[in-house]
Amino acid sequence: MKIAVCVKEVPEGGSARRIDEQTKRLDRSGERTLNSFDLNAVEEALRLKEAYGEGEVVVLSLGPASALDSLRKALAMGADRVALVSDDGAAGSDLVATSRALAKALERERPDLVLFGQQSSDSDGAVLWAAVAERLRLPAVSQAAELAVADGTVTVKRQTEFGYDRIAAPLPAVVAVSDAINEPRYPSLKGIMGAKSKPQETLSLDELGVTPELVGEPGSRTEVLALNPPPPRGDSRKIEDDGSAAQQILEFLVERKLL
Amino acid sequence: MLSKAATLGDAEVAGAIVGAGIASLAQEAGRHGASKVWIADDPALDSPLPQPRVDVLARIVRDGGYDTVLFAASVLAADVAAGLAARLEAGLNWDLVDLSLVDGRLVGTRPALGDSVYVDVGWKGGPQIALIRSGTFEPVATGGEAEVVQSPVELEDFSTKATMLERAHAEQAGPSIEDAEIIVAGGRGLGGPENFALVEDLAKALGGAVAATRAVVDAGWYPYSAQVGQTGKNVSPKLYVACGISGAIQHKVGMQSSNTIVAINKDPNAPIFEFSDLGVVGDLHQVVPKLAELVRARKGA
Numbered sequence: 001m002k003i004a005v006c007v008k009e010v011p012e013g014g015s016a017r018r019i020d021e022q023t024k025r026l027d028r029s030g031e032r033t034l035n036s037f038d039l040n041a042v043e044e045a046l047r048l049k050e051a052y053g054e055g056e057v058v059v060l061s062l063g064p065a066s067a068l069d070s071l072r073k074a075l076a077m078g079a080d081r082v083a084l085v086s087d088d089g090a091a092g093s094d095l096v097a098t099s100r101a102l103a104k105a106l107e108r109e110r111p112d113l114v115l116f117g118q119q120s121s122d123s124d125g126a127v128l129w130a131a132v133a134e135r136l137r138l139p140a141v142s143q144a145a146e147l148a149v150a151d152g153t154v155t156v157k158r159q160t161e162f163g164y165d166r167i168a169a170p171l172p173a174v175v176a177v178s179d180a181i182n183e184p185r186y187p188s189l190k191g192i193m194g195a196k197s198k199p200q201e202t203l204s205l206d207e208l209g210v211t212p213e214l215v216g217e218p219g220s221r222t223e224v225l226a227l228n229p230p231p232p233r234g235d236s237r238k239i240e241d242d243g244s245a246a247q248q249i250l251e252f253l254v255e256r257k258l259l
Numbered sequence: 260m261l262s263k264a265a266t267l268g269d270a271e272v273a274g275a276i277v278g279a280g281i282a283s284l285a286q287e288a289g290r291h292g293a294s295k296v297w298i299a300d301d302p303a304l305d306s307p308l309p310q311p312r313v314d315v316l317a318r319i320v321r322d323g324g325y326d327t328v329l330f331a332a333s334v335l336a337a338d339v340a341a342g343l344a345a346r347l348e349a350g351l352n353w354d355l356v357d358l359s360l361v362d363g364r365l366v367g368t369r370p371a372l373g374d375s376v377y378v379d380v381g382w383k384g385g386p387q388i389a390l391i392r393s394g395t396f397e398p399v400a401t402g403g404e405a406e407v408v409q410s411p412v413e414l415e416d417f418s419t420k421a422t423m424l425e426r427a428h429a430e431q432a433g434p435s436i437e438d439a440e441i442i443v444a445g446g447r448g449l450g451g452p453e454n455f456a457l458v459e460d461l462a463k464a465l466g467g468a469v470a471a472t473r474a475v476v477d478a479g480w481y482p483y484s485a486q487v488g489q490t491g492k493n494v495s496p497k498l499y500v501a502c503g504i505s506g507a508i509q510h511k512v513g514m515q516s517s518n519t520i521v522a523i524n525k526d527p528n529a530p531i532f533e534f535s536d537l538g539v540v541g542d543l544h545q546v547v548p549k550l551a552e553l554v555r556a557r558k559g560a
Contacts, residue, residue, distance in 0.1 A: 014462075033555065094350065095341065096351070124353075130341035134342040134346055140310060165426055166424040167308070218462075222380060230377050236534075239540070241546055245343075246550040248537075248539075249539060256519055259557065
């Protein structure tokens with residue numbers, strides 16, 4: 001069974017992240033790491049391979065060549081191979097453009113199952129798999145809190161606002177896993193050492209048969225226009241409870257006409 | 260959302276209702292700003308699966324010649340909007356908290372990077388697809404009637420490959436948190452699941468809903484349907500009372516746009532105090548029940 005996991009390298013989290021005022025793109029020059037939600041997808045792929053007893057886990061990504069550093073973590077966890085679509089022409093790709101490039105890479109791999117993480121921590125998007133599944137004309141299921149593969153079918157316990165659905169789809173299929181599905185393993189020292197010698201391919205857009213106008217800014221259908229500071233919250237108060245806090249909260253609520 | 264759309268220039272605003280047994284909802288849309296409502300009513304659309312909805316909406320967009328498609332965000336809507344964007348080769352902007360027309364062009368506004376910056380985003384070419392954070396716009400009933408049009412339901416073969424074996428049931432007592440005007444939320448500072456009783460009690464006194472952080476949902480203290488935050492729901496009630504919640508970014512992004520935030524936490528350095536309107540450093544096990552009592556007294560009196 002061949003499982004492809006689509007992952008993304010993102011800037012390290014926290015308040016250091018910024019959008020460049022000139023290019024209107026996320027500044028990716030600082031520390032980078034694998035999108036934490038994608039680790040759940042890698043972990044799930046590894047568990048499926050272990051349960052099955054055989055198979056290949058290939059990790060796919062779209063990004064600059066330097067992204068290989070972050071992708072090696074997936075290899076250290078146990079993935080078999082990395083295929084990175086790396087081409088300057090693809091920089092600044094939005095959902096439409098990214099999904100095109102990834103779909104082409106996936107067509108080349110022909111996996112039985114494609115896994116995605118729940119969302120990306122840089123654009124807070126939770127949408128890429130649906131666009132990729134559409135391009136590949138494959139069934140797609142998201143928010144998988146549990147998944148199992150048997151007899152050419154993937155069965156998913158899907159987390160929704162109302163509880164859990166159970167959904168089945170024939171392979172090949174695309175599944176986006178929720179962060180509740182598993183705890184990603186820490187790579188072992190052996191895994192980290194072994195990662196370097198596992199296959200790491202870099203593919204250009206040309207090799208994928210993707211022409212430049214289909215990706216990057218030319219291929220994107222959305223744009224960033226301006227950056228603004230967040231709206232101010234107004235005055236805030238902080239008090240210490242001396243026994244009267246509850247009363248003070250009440251008065252505050254009355255003052256704000258919330259009661 | 261229909262109400263907001265109706266205020267944008269001289270847009271012709273239409274609603275689309277997709278599902279099974281939903282035809283009666285059409286005039287509700289008409290009363291809130293839709294001049295036309297497309298109905299796609301078919302048992303094949305009964306299960307809340309996204310791909311058949313992409314087929315239906317792609318057809319409506321084509322038949323109706325629409326250049327803009329707005330969705331209220333939800334797990335299902337995000338899947339549908341993204342599938343539709345790929346189908347139509349159209350731009351999708353998500354997590355929007357506002358929409359406006361600037362020089363005749365549609366501009367969306369969205370928070371980014373943990374709500375530290377607000378970004379204006381646009382679309383190149385059409386159609387323009389948007390996912391709007393739920394609770395962003397108020398419905399305004401302007402009265403008015405919509406023309407109702409039936410849309411034929413024709414589905415691609417791959418759209419129906421995923422099948423629903425068992426469907427989730429809504430199992431919550433009290434108002435749904437996304438619609439609630441008042442929310443009382445509990446976090447790890449509660450100390451244990453039994454202390455959610457304090458949160459529920461205050462919520463009841465205030466007439467609000469109960470929410471929970473991811474940490475306590477993962478620990479099994481409260482159901483996922485109440486989870487607010489990055490991997491749960493986004494809420495923007497008039498009042499959000501955070502009990503024993505530190506205010507880490509994963510929770511903050513789900514509730515930061517609440518009108519008024521009251522936080523109770525025994526740690527004076529908890530990040531939540533940086534963005535709450537009234538911060539109380541104290542023991543919630545004392546403050547919360549007392550507050551509930553005072554609220555009841557005031558209301559009951």
